[in-house]
Amino acid sequence: MRILIIEDEVILASSICDLLEDAGYDAEAVHNGAEGLEMARSQIYDLLILDVMLPGLSGIEVSTRLRAEKIGTPILMLTARSEISDKVEGLNAGADYYLTKPFESAELLACINALLRRQKDRVNEMVFGDLSLDLTAVSLACGGKSLRLSSKEFDVMRLLMQTGSSNIPKSRILDCVWGYDSDAIENNVEVYIAFLRKKLKSLESKVSIVSVRSVGYHLECGE
Structure with a gap:
């Protein structure tokens, strides 16, 4: 399973990559919205982990564009903002799940596993x-x-x-x-x-x- 992490906090992105690779996933990271969007368009990834606050294109814009292009790759959106309105905005932009920073490693892995199981049931x-x-x-x-x-x-x-x-x-x-x-x-x-x-x-x-x-x-x- 290949996972793309689009996160501008380099240390956090690296930590998530290490966590996912230890769990058996193939993970890679980019640190701005424009590059993340271009890579996500390739549709070779089974899941996107997408930060809301990104330089260039925001996570909301990236998600909106992908869904407008009928790209259905599951999106786990990350944010430091915990207001309900922020979560609603992310979900309306096409995210499948919303995780608030800081989060526990076990929680992140559980979300990823759930989204991948759901996707596997839809398309195999x-x-x-x-x-x-x-x-x-x-x-x-x-x-x-x-x-x-x-x-x-x-x-x-x-x-x-x-x-x-x-x-x-x-x-x-x-x-x-x-x-x-x-x-x-x-x-x-x-x-x-x-x-x-x-x-x-x-x-x-x-x-x-x-x-x-x-x-x-x-x-x-x-x-």
Whole structure:
């Protein structure tokens, strides 16, 4: 499970990252609203932890924009303000739960687990053409055949399934799957695209990963 923390208090964000990684989650943090919004738009995260008071775009603005774009990633909103009106504003902006600072680690983990369970009950499969991606089993299936994916294969395939027939740039795949601070290069993307193409062929799927020079990749479903 991947969690994005959008929190401008660097020490707090780092502490939350450590807590989540100790609990078995894959966590990363950014410290301003604009960067957080851009990363959240990738839809590779299973949960967003979003502070209300952020430089640039506020947490309220980030949440509002994501929901306006029909991005349903669960949002746990954090704030130092405890007034009911503040909580109402956050929930109306699209947050799924509201946690007031300071909070206990156990309380944060309980909220995260509850939101992820709720999300898992709603969505556990993505479909494109004759192909289905099982988000729980981390597997790709077509007809009666199914193949397990590696972590990176799964993340790349999920991005492709999310964008479907729309092109996604190689650079965006690199940033979303390997991270903005990674030393990985675009050749890494090409390698995993090749792995996935072999798996699609093995599954005898009519779906193909199409490369458009200087533009990116997208999925197509043949006859």
